[in-house]
Amino acid sequence: MSALLDIRNLSVALKGGPRLLRSVSLSVAAGEVRGLVGESGAGKSMIGKALLGILPRSVEVVEGQILLDGDDLLGLPPAERRRRIGQRAALIPQDPLTALNPAHRVGPQITDRLVDILGWPRARAEARALDLLAEVHIPDPGRVMKSYPHELSGGMRQRILIASAFAAEPALIVADEPTTALDVTVQKQILRLIAEMQARHHTALLFVTHDLGVVSKVCQTLSVLYAGKVVEETTVRDFFRAPGHPYSAALLAATPKYTDPDGSLTPVPEAVIAAVRAEVEAAETEWQHGRR
Amino acid sequence: MLDGRGAIRRRAGARLWLSGGWLLLLVTVALFAPLVAPQDPLAQDLMSGRLPPFWSAQAEPGFWLGTDSLGRDVLSRVIWGARVALTVACIAGPLTALIGGALGLIAGFYRGWADRIISRLVDIWMAFPPVLFSILLIAVLGTGLTSIILAIVVIDWTRFARVVRAEAMNQGAMDYVAAAQVAGFSRLRTMTAEILPNVLPTLVALLSLEMGIAVIVEAILSFVNLSLSTDAPTWGGMIAEGRTSIHQAWWVLAFPLVALFLTVLSFSQFGEGLKDRFDPVLR
Amino acid sequence: MLFLQRLLWRLATTAVTLFGVAVIVFTVVRVVPGNPIAMMLPPGATDADVARLKALYGLDRSIPQQFLIWGWGVLHGDFGTSISLRQPVLGLVLGRLPATLELATMALVMAVLMGGAAALTATRHRGTRVEAGIDVTNGVALSIPDFLWGLLLIIIFGVLMPVFDISGRVSPDLKLPFTTQFYLVESILRLRFDITADLLGHMFMPALALAIPLAAIIGQVLKQSLKETMELDYVTLARTKGYGETRVILREALRNAILPTLTLVGVQFTFLIGGTVIVERLFSYEGLGNMAIDAVINRDLPLIQGIVLCFALIFTGVNLVVDLTYAALNPRLRHA
Secondary structure: OOOOEEEEEEEEEEOOOOEEEEEEEEEEOOOOEEEEEOOOOOOHHHHHHHHHOOOOOOEEEEEEEEEEOOEEHHHOOHHHHHHHHHHHEEEEOOOOOOOOOOOOOHHHHHHHHHHHHOOOOHHHHHHHHHHHHHHOOOOOHHHHHOOOHHHOOHHHHHHHHHHHHHOOOOOEEEEEOOOOOOOHHHHHHHHHHHHHHHHHHOOEEEEEEOOHHHHHHHOOEEEEEEOOEEEEEEEHHHHHHOOOOHHHHHHHHOOOOOOOOOOOOOOOOHHHHHHHHHHHHHHHHHHHHHHO | OHHHHHHHHHHHHHHHHHHHHHHHHHHHHHHOHHHHOOOOOOOOOHHHOOOOOOOOOOOOOOOOOOEOOOOOEHHHHHHHHHHHHHHHHHHHHHHHHHHHHHHHHHHHHHOHHHHHHHHHHHHHHHOOOHHHHHHHHHHHHOOOHHHHHHHHHHHHHHHHHHHHHHHHHHHHOOHHHHHHHHOOOOHHHHHHHHHHHHHHHHHHHHHHHHHHHHHHHHHHHHHOOOOOOOOOOOHHHHHHHHHHOOOOOHHHHHHHHHHHHHHHHHHHHHHHHHHHHHOOOOO | OHHHHHHHHHHHHHHHHHHHHHHHHHHHHHOOOOOHHHHHOOOOOOHHHHHHHHHHOOOOOOHHHHHHHHHHHHHOOOOOEOOOOOOEHHHHHHHHHHHHHHHHHHHHHHHHHHHHHHHHHHHHOOOOHHHHHHHHHHHHHHHOOHHHHHHHHHHHHHHHOOOOOOOOOOOOOOOOOOOOOOHHHHHHHOOOHHHHHHHHHHHHHHHHHHHHHHHHHHHHHHHHHHHHHHOOHHHHHHHHOOOOHHHHHHHHHHHHHHHHHHHHHHHHHHHHHHHHHHHHHHOOOOOHHHHHHHHHHOOOHHHHHHHHHHHHHHHHHHHHHHHHHHHHHOHHHHOO
């Protein structure tokens, strides 16, 4: 089966600086929900950003391919690349408070992609937006469509952003820590909502998170990232049963268990960190040599 | 990041050198005007009126930048005009900064009724068209160097007061000011020892800008014939004269204009350059 | 509610400011040494003639008394009579005001277009030489005041390549069948585009001279604001939707970036209006500012007072409008 998304040997670096992603390979099949875990700074968000073409200006792709539907996005001319991404992929952002434009009403922010990029008639796009708002359990969608973002709560806004992400029936959605900025009580609802929407629309999901608990609830497969490198790629079931890489095992041991929140907590051992770091450094030296 | 910061520094450096160089040249020429100027700036010679600059075939040696309609040497008048311009800039600028800065500092630091009065005054001042205000003041004070300087101070103190007030308010809200107060320093001491040094870079940049503005105001007043006696060599006076004969002798207008242009630009760029250099955030 | 409160408060402070301006200008012009009456009379007039004229213009009373009489008149629409032109001040001011308003508005439009274009281009090409070039140009444009730009334009477009007229508001040989002083507006409404073209030809250089410094400020501030906005999450999200960079700048960033620029542009626009005084003089443009300078030279006290008050009214009015526009444009304030 050919993958929907196939990232091959992707390296991303600060301009003229060190690599943030080191030859990352990753694939997501149609309808698959893949978790992307790692500690902060591991580069997990970078993968989603590179794929969606929204890397910060100080960062550039130095090698590799990102195949979406079999076409290398990085090989396309910029305007075409953006169109393709807009048509086939979407983002559920981290912070719902800053991800909606304060100057526009909510409605147009859901329908804009349908009208401008996919060329739908406005009436059809608006009908679709109303349906989607109902799907994400927003009461009185007609009124919400006419509201400004600052009139709505954080949870509401995240629902709107989810609805907006699913609007164009994308094949792939990147969810970039979509619950981190929310209240704990709202987090669970949003998580359930994303899972529900994913199941209904059969959309592939790349779920970026640092929370293994979230992964165990939502994802089928996962990739573990450390220092810009994928150290393990496995199914969620196998991972929780027997993590393959020492770092994964350590990470799992450092995650609180619901049955025993405090007792089982062990920090990641120094030896493991040192070993992984040595591995990464070896790869880095090799890459630097190859470059020269 | 490193790259960007380096670029700012480099540009600030070039700016400082270029503008500082021109100002230095101007000061030197102004100081030694009697030695540097090739002709007497007041000497008229109606027989050699409106001579073109040196590259033209009709030019006469000794009159490098041509002559005006009365046959006075343009270059010599530009050189002597620099004296007037710089005198006004060097006296009016610091005086304005001192008065405006002090009022701004008081308003921004003491707040309360002092702030209310000063802010209201600034509002009223801002409702006057400044050029008209200065012309009006000269009409009241009479022409002459002192009047010009006085007019500039009376009109432009608000520029300093506004900026320094805002800056002092920002600084006053910082923890180190509270710390100084807790440590038992008097309010006056806190103001001069803690707040003033932090306002200084802004003040210096503004002062440099103001000196350029003073030069412009002097030129404008000379232009409407309200500065010194019509005879005296001032850039503004030359520009006014050149404006009337622009189709016959454009150089009478062009050369003092170039001098004025470079001087005003240099003052403002010098100030900006200094500010960048002394800004602790950029440094 | 908040909006109404704000409006009332601003109206009150504006009134105080205007009163202050009136007091100051009234006092300042009374200490002018030149004697306006002496300038009106033919040589050989007797002391009795002088006294009679002084009484006629009310100059024989004390300054506070004069102020009260004048203030009472102003509140009733009577600004006194010009000494040098021997006409009611109000009529003179209103006759010249349209010329100045048209000039200032034209300059504002030019400044917004030039500054906006510079900011958008620099944002579109941020981090490149294009941005650096625009920054340097802005810096120079900002440092040089309108007076010098006017002179420079005169040399370039008046002498070296004479394309535009360098003096007056309209060619003197043109017959103007107009009923108002808003020549530009009226020429368009009456479809007399030959006159419109002539007016624009005269207006171009003074308007450009006034516009350049303001354009530079707009360019700088708007660019900074745009660049900050372009880093925000909702802009990033818009990029993932498939929009091109230009579209993202115009659709997502511009509207939010304009708001902080607006207040500043308001203050700067009043500076522009203040600049019309000398720029009108420079281009012999028959506006309010040009008349003001003549009034000062002629020691025409009532006229000076009227013109200064008129300028103050415009300045405070502009600030008021900007303040309220800001409140109206900001969705947060509007719905609060």
